[in-house]
Amino acid sequence: MKKIAIYATILALSGGGLYSVVAAEKTAEPAAAAATTATEAATAAPTEPLVCFESRKGASEITQQDIKPGWPNVKCSPTTGAALWYGDPFEGTVPMGKMPGLENLPEGHALVKPRSEKLAILPMCGTACHNGVGPQFNPPTLPKDKKPTAIPTMEGLVPDLANFQHGRGRIWCLDCHHTTQRNKLVDNFGDPVSFDQPQLLCGKCHGDKLRDWRDGIHGKRIGEFASNGKKRWFTCTECHNPHNVQDGVRNRGFIQLQPEPSPQLPRGMANADHEKVHPIPH
Amino acid sequence: MAISETPSAGPAKETLSACPVQPASADPSNAVVKTTRRDFLKAGGMLSMSSLMGTAALMTQSDDAHAAVEWAEHFQKNYRLMTAEEKAEAKARLERRYSAEYGKQVSVDTTDAQPGVLMGYALNIRKCIGCRRCVHACVAENNQSRGKERAGEKIEWIQVLRMERGKFEQEKMNHGYPEGLGIQVGGNAYTPAGLVLEGQYHYNPEKVPEADATYMPIACMQCEKPPCVKVCPVRTTYREPDGPVVIDYNWCIGCRMCMGACPYWARRLNVTNPVLPKEEMNPVTHYLGNRPRMRGVVEKCHWCLQRTRHGRYPACVEVCPVGARKFGNLLDPESEVSKILQRKNVFRLKAELNTFPKFFYFYD
Ligand code: SF4
Ligand code: SF4
Numbered sequence: 001m002k003k004i005a006i007y008a009t010i011l012a013l014s015g016g017g018l019y020s021v022v023a024a025e026k027t028a029e030p031a032a033a034a035a036t037t038a039t040e041a042a043t044a045a046p047t048e049p050l051v052c053f054e055s056r057k058g059a060s061e062i063t064q065q066d067i068k069p070g071w072p073n074v075k076c077s078p079t080t081g082a083a084l085w086y087g088d089p090f091e092g093t094v095p096m097g098k099m100p101g102l103e104n105l106p107e108g109h110a111l112v113k114p115r116s117e118k119l120a121i122l123p124m125c126g127t128a129c130h131n132g133v134g135p136q137f138n139p140p141t142l143p144k145d146k147k148p149t150a151i152p153t154m155e156g157l158v159p160d161l162a163n164f165q166h167g168r169g170r171i172w173c174l175d176c177h178h179t180t181q182r183n184k185l186v187d188n189f190g191d192p193v194s195f196d197q198p199q200l201l202c203g204k205c206h207g208d209k210l211r212d213w214r215d216g217i218h219g220k221r222i223g224e225f226a227s228n229g230k231k232r233w234f235t236c237t238e239c240h241n242p243h244n245v246q247d248g249v250r251n252r253g254f255i256q257l258q259p260e261p262s263p264q265l266p267r268g269m270a271n272a273d274h275e276k277v278h279p280i281p282h
Numbered sequence: 283m284a285i286s287e288t289p290s291a292g293p294a295k296e297t298l299s300a301c302p303v304q305p306a307s308a309d310p311s312n313a314v315v316k317t318t319r320r321d322f323l324k325a326g327g328m329l330s331m332s333s334l335m336g337t338a339a340l341m342t343q344s345d346d347a348h349a350a351v352e353w354a355e356h357f358q359k360n361y362r363l364m365t366a367e368e369k370a371e372a373k374a375r376l377e378r379r380y381s382a383e384y385g386k387q388v389s390v391d392t393t394d395a396q397p398g399v400l401m402g403y404a405l406n407i408r409k410c411i412g413c414r415r416c417v418h419a420c421v422a423e424n425n426q427s428r429g430k431e432r433a434g435e436k437i438e439w440i441q442v443l444r445m446e447r448g449k450f451e452q453e454k455m456n457h458g459y460p461e462g463l464g465i466q467v468g469g470n471a472y473t474p475a476g477l478v479l480e481g482q483y484h485y486n487p488e489k490v491p492e493a494d495a496t497y498m499p500i501a502c503m504q505c506e507k508p509p510c511v512k513v514c515p516v517r518t519t520y521r522e523p524d525g526p527v528v529i530d531y532n533w534c535i536g537c538r539m540c541m542g543a544c545p546y547w548a549r550r551l552n553v554t555n556p557v558l559p560k561e562e563m564n565p566v567t568h569y570l571g572n573r574p575r576m577r578g579v580v581e582k583c584h585w586c587l588q589r590t591r592h593g594r595y596p597a598c599v600e601v602c603p604v605g606a607r608k609f610g611n612l613l614d615p616e617s618e619v620s621k622i623l624q625r626k627n628v629f630r631l632k633a634e635l636n637t638f639p640k641f642f643y644f645y646d
Contacts, residue, residue: 055603070386070565075422082415085422086600212646216618217626220605224593227616239604254604256489260414263441263483267433272484 052076052083055220055239056255060113062091080258089222093232097197101214109230111223115237116195121157122183129153130182146172160243176201176242198236360518361530361569373569380574384563391568393591395524401585401640402525402612402619403596404628405499408645409606412490412497414442416598416607420501423586423597424572425564426550429557437550439583440501440598443481447494501598502527502548502583503631503639510540510549519580525612525640526585528570536578545632546639549582585609612640 050064052074062074067087075085093111096102102110116122146169155161167175178184184192185201193200203210212218213236216227220239223231236242240253247255265272358364358372373390380388417440421428429435450470457469481498491497508527511520518533519540541549555577567573571587586596590609599607610617615624619642622628626644633639 070561077415077418082413082601082603084415084419084601085597089594089600215621215625216608216610217622217646218605220602222595222600225590225595225599225609225617226593226611227614227618229593234605250493252491254409254411256491257411257413257603258488259412259486259490260418262414262486263417263438264430264433264436265484272482275482275484 050076052081054083059238089232111232114196125182165244165246202236360533384560386565388565395522399524400612404608404619404622404642404644406606407643409604410497412442415601416440419597419601425574427556434553435557440499441483443483443498444485445481445496503546503641506638509543513539513543528584531575531579534579545635549580551580552577
């Protein structure tokens with residue numbers, strides 16, 4: 001209290017005159033403004049479960065729900081439907097499994113979100129059609145030219161196959177998919193690899209990217225930032241579409257998407273066309 | 283600690299007298315308190331002595347909780363000079379006020395810098411697609427004002443600049459200006475090559491990335507030699523031991539010196555009363571980080587102190603769809619950022635200014 005009294009004295013002695021001006025400037029508008037916007041936002045509350053996509057559309061998704069009152073697991077963008085904020089970075093994750101180079105991480109610190117659950121027909125692939133038996137497949141005889149014959153059913157299931165670009169004609173289905181266990185991928189040695197660990201497969205060719213990914217330089221992780229922290233690792237196929245990595249002529253690894261809204265314009269400015277005017281004609 | 287106890291009284295005086303228009307501090311939305319104070323000041327008029335009497339009167343009548351809170355906030359010390367108890371007091375006070383104001387349990391963290399941590403950030407400009415998810419993640423996390431009606435009501439800390447993609451052309455090599463006098467200015471000088479003007483940041487195409495553009499997000503670079511810290515007259519903005527440059531909002535007088543000094547356009551002033559709907563408010567806050575601000579104070583990116591002090595990635599890192607954003611401990615040779623510094627081509631923005639940012643751009 002003594003301390004406050006000293007400050008009060010200083011204030012009173014030096015700032016008495018000016019301080020009355022300060023007080024006069026402070027009007028009562030703030031409380032009212034805050035109240036109206038609050039009610040506005042309340043009416044926009046979602047009625048049905050909000051599902052937002054994470055990295056790219058068509059890969060992993062997350063359903064918005066409250067973990068505790070006022071604390072959602074994720075906030076979705078009202079404009080694009082993309083995940084914008086994580087309340088719980090580890091929701092729906094499982095341990096990554098064995099990954100060479102990450103052995104030093106403490107148990108359970110490398111997590112991935114399983115993708116196989118989302119690929120709904122995956123369990124059937126290996127039993128219904130690609131069960132490894134059939135007149136031509138026993139023993140399996142594979143075509144030499146790596147040109148897959150178009151099968152309408154397959155193309156219907158995976159539309160990207162009609163315009164298959166990955167490898168620019170040098171690779172085909174069975175370079176990545178296991179010959180007989182069709183709900184698995186295949187690694188360097190012909191052993192099956194889970195769809196949840198595509199990095200074991202992709203690293204076969206993209207070794208530099210695998211190295212950068214393992215060291216945290218390439219790709220995305222969420223959770224704790226310490227180098228041995230608990231993280232959810234985004235795997236290759238969560239960001240890249242393996243059948244169409246190039247995205248046609250764009251030749252970029254990541255598909256185009258809708259951007260979030262642009263910032264507010266400064267006072268008195270109707271549009272941002274001035275930004276597009278180049279001072280030097282070209 | 284550079285500032286001693288005695289000179290701190292000086293700035294306190296200045297806080298209230300130097301800048302007559304901006305409220306010195308505290309919560310402008312508390313109409314009750316304001317009325318009280320305005321009334322007593324009106325009554326007190328120009329006479330210092332009567333002001334003092336009014337002051338004394340308010341102090342004794344502090345049964346009104348809000349009045350007491352506002353009062354205490356006005357006269358609390360600069361955060362760096364507070365003792366542990368004073369910090370705890372300020373924390374409890376703020377938690378009480380915010381919880382009442384936003385209708386939920388709000389926590390105000392005062393965790394100090396952790397030993398052995400120096401935060402660093404790296405951004406891959408080859409990867410950024412300009413989707414602005416980081417911008418909006420930051421707003422969701424950091425309780426910025428998000429009104430739509432009036433200019434200045436919507437505050438975003440990250441700006442994503444769209445840069446025209448330039449090229450050098452063989453045919454233009456020998457052209458120049460002035461023509462015939464030898465080449466003073468090469469022909470390629472008239473084509474954009476990378477940076478053009480200030481870039482565009484209101485771009486809004488249907489899809490990003492566009493073919494002819496690259497994107498460069500900027501925000502506070504958390505300089506090791508921050509120009510904003512040098513100019514702040516009340517020393518309310520300073521560098522924390524683990525790296526980020528922070529602001530004690532209660533001591534900011536809104537003079538905007540720091541905004542002028544920052545070469546990276548990182549700082550924003552709350553020109554209006556912040557518009558922060560209750561449901562959107564993030565209740566996990568840090569005193570030096572994302573606690574709700576008031577009108578007339580400056581704010582900026584602080585690397586999500588409320589998260590990073592507890593080991594969590596900043597919000598923008600977590601939502602970047604292409605993984606262009608990397609965050610880590612510069613003192614740990616195994617961290618993402620250290621690995622990038624070892625292995626990739628790295629640059630700092632406006633390095634010639636010797637601000638030594640801990641925010642690095644890289645490409646591969
Ligand atoms: S506006 Fe900037 S320079 Fe001025 S008091 Fe606030 S933080 Fe310091
Ligand atoms: S979220 Fe990532 S890709 Fe999108 S603008 Fe920000 S840094 Fe660029």
